[in-house]
Each structure stands twice: as C-alpha cells, then as structure tokens.
Amino acid sequence: MEIFPVLLIAIPLGGAFLIPILYKAWNRLAEIVAGLCLAAVLALSIYLAFFLVPGKPLVYLFGNWPVPLGIAFTVDRLSSFMLLVVSILVFFSYIFAIRYMDHFTGSGKFYTLYLLMLVGMNGVVMTGDLFNMFVFIEIASISSYALVAFGTEAEELEAGFKYMVMGEIASMMILLAIAFIYAATSTLNLADISRSFAAMDKTPGFWFVLILLMSGFSIKAALVPFHSWLPDAHPSAPAPISALLSGVFIKVLGVYAMARILFNVYGVSRASYPAVFNALLILGLASIIIASLLALYQKDYKRLLAYSSISQIGYIVLALGIGNEFALIGALAHILSHSLGKGLLFLTSGSVVYRVGERDITKFTGGLGKQMPWTSLSYNLGALSVAGMPPFLGFFSKLFIILGAVKAGFIVPAVVAGLFAVVTLGYLLKITNKVFWGKEGIKGIKESPFVMVFAMVSLVVLLVAGGAFFFWLKPHLLQPAADVLLKGTEYAEIVFRIGAGG
C-alpha cells in the first residue's frame, strides 16, 4: 500500500508520455492506453478511500529523506476522499469522451493533456510539500489552458487566453506567498510550516501572506468576486473537460488546497480566528447569491451551468466558513455530490451539442426529451440532485450544510442557502423547459451513442446510490475526512511521527 501514492502519479504520467508515441501507429491506442491508466487509478483510489486507516496517513518519502528535509507525499483520509472524487469523474468523463471526441482531431494530444491534468490534480491532493503543491497546480492548470482552447476556434482561443492570464495571476500570488513563507520559516514542508507558524507572531504581514494565498486559491476556485474567468473558460472547453473543470478541477485546486492550508497548516478554527472564517462565509454567500442570479439570466446551456458551478462552490466555502462538524461533513458531501451532479449536467450538454450542435437555449423549441430520452432523464435527475432535492445525494449535502449553519447559530446564511436551493432549481429547470420538455422537437435527432449514455446513466446511478446509502457513506467516507480538518494542526504531529523516522 505504501507505493500507491507514487503509482497514482506514475501511471497517468507514464500514460501521458506513451500516448504521443503510440497513437501515431494506431489512433485508437491513445484511447486504450488512457482507459487502462484511468481504470488503474480508479481502482487504487477506491482502495485508498475505503481501506486507509483513519488517523494513520500514508507518508511516502522520496529518496527516503526524513520529513522536514525531503519531499513527502502524505495521503490521509481527506486526500484519499479527494482522490476518489477526482478519479470517479475523470473515469466517466473519459468514457463519455471516447465518442464525443469524434468531432475533434488530434485525439492523442487530447488524452495526453487529459492524463497530465489528472497527474496535476492527484499531485495537489497527495503532496505534503508547499512548493511541490505549486508545481502540481501549474501542471494541472497549464494542461487545462490547452484543453479549454482545444477546439482552436477563435472564441475558444480567446477564452483559453483569458483563462491563462487569470490563472497565472493566481499562480503568481500563490508563488509570492510561498516565497514569503520560505523566507520566514526556511522550510516548505506543510507539517514543518505548521509547527513554525504556531510559534510565530501574528503580525499584519502574517495575515497578508494568508490573504495572498486565499486570493490565489479563490481565483482557482472561482469564488465571487474572483470568478470572472470561469463563465468564459468552462463553456468553451469540450464537454468532458467542462465536466472535469467544473466538477473537480476548481474544487481540488481551489477549495481543497485552501482548506488544507487553512485548517492543517495555519491551524485556524472558528473559535480562535473568527475573522478568517467570516471572510469565507462572506465569499461563500456572495458566490451563492450573485452567481445564482446571474445564472437565471443566462441563455447559453453551458454558461448557465458554469454560473451554477460558482454558486455551488459558494455552498462549499460557506460550509468551510461555518466550520463545525456538520458543516464540514456537508462541505465534503457537497464536493462529492456537486462533482457527480455538475459533471453529469455538463456531459448532458455535450450529448445535446453532439446531436444538435447548438448551445443557445432560446433556439430550442423543446421536445428533445422524446428523441433523447436518456439524456433528458439524466439532465433532470442531475438537476434535482444539484438543486438539493431528496432522495439524491445533493439533498443530504445541502441539508448538512444548512444544519451546520443552524447549529452554529447562523440563521441568515441558513435561510439564504435554503432559499437559493430553490433558485438553483429554477434556473436548472429553465433548460428542462426550453430544451427537453414540450411537444415538438427538432426533426431527425436521435439519442447519443451508447458509451455517452452509459457515462451519464452511471453518474445518475451514483447520485441515487449516494443518496440511498448516505448514512453508510457518512461514517465510512465523510466523517474520517472531516476529522482531518477538525483536528487542525495535529496533522503536523502525525506526519512527523510517521515520517521523521525515515
């Protein structure tokens, strides 16, 4: 089991290098190699997510250098939970992409970038080193810039370029913060930084570094008012990539990284530093409210979903800002439910674009549900889950967030969260009404190919199963992950206890 973290990087990285060589020989080899890599990653992630002993993280020391000296991978239950979320969606998006990418040329390049993005995300989640984290963020980001512009039409290139500028501003902020941290503590290991911070004076400079980090990660997570790049970038990418970007990318690079650094490195808790948490609360509420209202006004299928992603990320950050046990479980559950749900919705957009070739919902006359029943069903069920309706997984995640808010005494955020669940449903049903329901459809349209339907229906099944077995998932998956955040700086002690001996 010790070798698993390395494999989770090595397998996709190896695949990414093999594909450009092999696919010249036979086009389909790219898909086969990518598929094998992704299946292996999924299997390893599932194993880690359920069988890793809570409180006993895997610490892999590169070159056997003990903890503060070398680079270490630390996989605890939070990391393994994120690995699971990432690998599920990456796997099903890949299945969807097999046929969807028929429309594009250069499938070899696509799968190379695809696997590299996975390497980046896995690395961010597993690494125990701050600079290492930055490197993985860059790997993931740069491959995503290229993937956003993959269609190479004027509009896509423009979106890709803007996305790159914004993304690099975020990366520079993070890099600057890392430089400050290194100057102050002379170390880059997360656990070691955490120890140094504990003994440090909390001067304005100390908080400024945190502001830099939070701004950088907020841009990556697309929180209002750092969100402006996302509604351009996500709709421009091919649908499976949109699904990944909205489903897991912003959560891994933005929310996970921010939560890890806030809770485990800075070791802040609501009791000790309320201002930090209030800032999260305000960012979360702003994202929920403003992005939902903007989504109501959208006419583009994918743009609407993109705004919805911002608002749903708002829920997760709101929950982090509440910071009690219920809310954190809710936040993690929402990461899972939103990644499955929004991934699913973006895949349905791909299915519609694949057959109709149109994204402007004002140009639809409805009735597509008759011709594309599975896509329509998947969209509607996914929309219900994202909006937080029982019995889907999305209901439980929002329920826990709202309960956390009520328990902590934040009545207004709780009411806003509840109310905007309805607004969410409102704007998602707009697509249902305009595209899927109704009498007359567009002539000569039929259901998407089997593999695309299979990917969508699998995600629907996962959403339903997640809802049905939520109270099993809670103790086995969510609670251990939430405990990692709740224990705060104990993270450093655990890492040192396991990793220092070499």
Added chain:
Amino acid sequence: MRYLFQPMTLLILIPLVGALLAFLIRPARRYIAIAAALGTGYFALRIFLDGLSGTGTSPIHLPEVFGIANRLQADGLSGVILLLVSGFALLIFLYSFRFRGGPRDDWKFFTFALLTYGAANGALLASSVLLLYFFWGILLFTVYGLLFYGRGDVETAARKMFVLNGVADFLLLFGLLVFIIYTKQQGVEPGQLAYFPGMRRFALSDPLAITAFVCIAAAALTKAGAFPMHTWIPKAAESAPAETMAFIPASLDKLLGIYLFVRLCYSIFEIRSNLTVQLIFLTIGAVTVLAAVFMALVQKDAMRLLSYHAVSQVGYMILGIASGTVLGIAGGLFHMINNAIYKSALFLGAGAVKRQTGESDLEKLGGLARAMPVTFFSFLIAALAISGVPPLNGFVSKWLIYQSFVELGRTQPFFLIFLIAGAFGSVLTLASFLKLTHSLFLGRRPKALEGVHEVGFTKWFPPLLMALTCIAFGLFAFRLPLRYLISPALSASVIVPLGHFSPLAFAAIMLIIVSLGFLIYVVGGTYRPRPRKVFLGAEELTEEEMHFSGPHFYSSIKNIKIFFEFYRFAEGGSFDVFHYIQGLSNALGRTLKRLVDDSLNAFARFIRYFLDLVGKGFSLLHTGGLPFYLGWILLGILILILLLIRGGGGA
C-alpha cells in the same frame, strides 16, 4: 432487508416500484397501476383492521437522524386515511383504465400518480417531522410532474402549484425546526408527531409553540388548498384531465393536508388553549368557504367551477377542526372523507361529460340526462351531497360542525358567527350546483350533442360507487363511518351529537314528499312540454333562440334577454333572492379575483422583473474584457484585506 416485506414498507414501495414498471413497461402501464393499487390497498386495509381491532401494526425503526428517531408507524388516524388514499387511488386508476387505445402519453399520469401515491403513504406513516418533511418534499415534485400531463397551458398551473407549495414547504421546514427545538425543551422525545395512546398535548402559550403551530398549520392548509393559497387549483382545472383533478386537489391533497392539521390541533397541540390563534384559523376557514363559493358562482366552465368548490369545502374542515371540540374535529374529519368522495365523483362525472362531448363550457352543454343516465344520477347525488342536503353524508358532517359551534356558542356567543358563515356558504353551494347540474344535464340538448351516449363501465362505475357511498354514509352515518372510521381515528369511544337526528326517518319523509311531487307531476300532465309560439318586439323567436341556458343563472344583470328568462324561471318569490345573489356574487367574486388572484400574479411578475433586472445589472459587469476581470479580483483582495488585516485574523 428484514424490513422490506413489512406491510408499512410495502405500502410505500409497491407504488414506487409500480411507477418504475409503468414507466419502463409502457404497454402494460394501466394494468400495473391497477395491480399496484390493489396490492397497496390490501396492506392499507390490513393496517386499518389491525388498528380497529386494537392490536396495531408494529412500527418499523429507521436510522436516527440528529438524535431524532424515525419510524414508520400507524395509529387510528393514519390507518383510516391510508385506507381512503388507497381506495381513491384504485377508483381513479379504474376510471383512467382503457383496454386499448387512449392517449399514448398517459404513462405520465400513471407514473407520477403512482409516485405521488407512494410518497403520500410515506407521509402518512412518518412518525417524525423530518420523515414527514422528506415525503412532503417528494410530493411537491411528483405533483409538479403530474400536472404536466394534460392539454393546453400545463406549465402555468404546474408552476403556480410549485411556487405556492414550495413556499409552504419552507414554512413547514422552519416550523418543524422550531418544533424540534420546542420538544427538546419540553423534555419529550424530540420531533415526534404525538400518537394517541398516552399522548401529551401542549398548550399554545410558549412563543416557540405558537410559531411551530402556525408554520406547520400554514403548510398543512396550503396542501389542503385553503384560501388564499388555492389559486393553482382553478388554473390546473383548465389544463389537467379529470382524473388528475379528482386524484390531487379533490382527494389526496385534502386527505394529507387535513391529516396534518388534525394531528396538529388534536394530538400535538391544544388549539383551544389560545383564543387568538383559534380565531385566526376559524376566520381562514370561514373566508375560504365564502370567498371560494362566490367565485364558483360566476364560473362558466364546469371544471373551473368544481375546482372552486374544491377550495370552498376545505373551509368547512378547517372550521370543524379549529373549533377544537371532539364533535367539531369528528365533523371536520368526516367532512374531509365526504368531500373526497363527492368531489371526486363530481370531477369524474364532469370529466365523463367532457370526454363524450369534448366540451366543458357550460354554454355549449345541456340536456344530457337522458343520454348519460348513470353519470347524471351519480352527479346529481354528489351535487346534493356537497350542498348539504339531508339525508346525504354532506349534511351530516356539516351538521356535526355546526353543532360544535352551538356548543362553543353557549359560553362565547361570537362563535355563532362561524356557524352562520358556514350555513350561508352551504346555501350558495346549493345555488351554484343548481346551475351546474342544470347546465350539464337538464334543459334542452344543443343540436351539436345529438349523438352523445353513456360512457363505458370503467368510466361510470367509479362515480356511481362514490354516489352510492354518499347515500350510505348519509343514511347510516352514525352506524358506519362515524363508528368505524372516525371514532378509531380520534380514539374517541362514541361521538354523541347534540339533539336528535334520525337519517332514516328523514329519508322516509323526503321520499314521501318527492313521490307526492312526482305523482302531481305525472297526474297533472305537466311532463309533456307544450310548445308555444313566443313574440317579442313584433318578432317571432325560434325555439333555439328561446333555449334556456344554465350558465347565466347568476351572470351579470346587463344580459337583459337572459334576465328576462330568468325572471320567468324565478317567478313566485325566488327572484329576489337570485337578484340579490347575482349582484352580490358578481361584485364579490370579481373583487376577490382582483384582490387575491391578480395581486398574487402581480407579485410573481414583480419577483420575475426584479430577478431579471438584477441579472441584467450583473451581466453588464461581465463584459468579457480582461481589465474588468482584474477589477473584480482587486475588489476581492480589497475585501479580504479589509476583513483580515483590520480584524487581525482573530478579533
């Protein structure tokens, strides 16, 4: 797994599985629906009989959530209502059954109706408020889906229902959270709907208790369709088919809403402990009765007219239950059962007419009694029952409710106002059904409807059965329904009305009077119409022109020709009453429509414009230019600096 094959679990699962099957195996959807209703009905009957014999069905324990125990549990009240839900589901599925042909998209009806059915059973079995809310939430969506089956503007009705019930669901959520806090404070098992053996009723004195009561009651009454949350029902009547109207607003919604209201008023709280709250709910009841019936009077479409009565009748139930006396609650519950029976019969009857003629506009209908005798008979009985004509069931339940006010009025005479309001509403109901029955079945049959004939068995049997039940429940009210349905539901041993009323004796007298009248009619030879030529203003009018059409019974005085006919019809003293009703109803009906429907619509429009405006405003800030994006980011950093540096992280 060990809970899977328990009656209570099956009560929820069979309809849900049925819905899935009906959706997947479309050709067999109608058979699946009937089979599911039969299967579920069997288990509902078993639970009901267990409750009757006093053994009770053992509850099923579900996982605890936040320290609140969740059980599926049935007592007398839920047992009775479960049985009724299954009965209505079976009859309505039978009504929509066809061996072949028929609309191909009626799988939507069966799928969503079965889902609704299962969720309703779940809501009735839920022991905790959380579980109740869960099923209540599902119902919102299944009914929303169900309303999409129909012709014409289905969306508006569905959206209206969704918004009104969605608001109510939020009230419910809030109310139940307060309720959980309150029950924790009181040191009882938190968040449970009390069950009758060993129940403890809370007084409405604590602000928490009042808040919980009012919020949950508002949700219950919205479900039941009380004024002013009713506006989706007349809208749905325009687009939804008769079976949907009979299933949802006429029976299921009433059963669920009133069930929750009875639970609140009778088994959790003591409504008589707070006079202000009680008067508020009694007023809602009285206003519902009168406002809806006035609006019904001026309708010209059969389905719309019936839908307003579906609202008006809820008022009686609220009046009865909010009176807080055992007699009143028994009357309210009995009225709920009766209403579900005759209102379903009326909707189904009107639906049968619409199916045979393709019309529900009253002006274009008439004289169908001879063509559709069975439907006419069921419709007439149901119409008399809803108007509270003795000795039918509607009379008995209203009478019980009035009696509770007589009882209350002995100490506090102002309670008699509600009695008067109820009785007045009853008169207007009769007036409106005179018009409806006449317009549909009596008078002259228009030429266009020559070939119309009776509907098939599955369409005339359910209304007929309901009409016969109306008679049986009226004649044997105290021996059958009150003894076997209402008493066990309220755990009250015997319901003793004040004074004396013998339905059978009354029926005998009625029979004698009616036979005498018929004898005079036959002997007097008036049954054969004698055509007479009519002159008006030196013009000879044809028979067709002289055709008496019912919908204008109470229509505007401006319509002089009809007014003239009307005068003739109302000769002998009744004219004044009609004149009065006509003016008043018009004025009131229109005003109320203005005040309530239009202002609600305006409010919805306002919200829409507001959201549009906000969205537009924000969109202007998203020009797509990089400088703008950077501006947003700087704004964000500024906010963070303000929050963190100023607050020093900790302060």
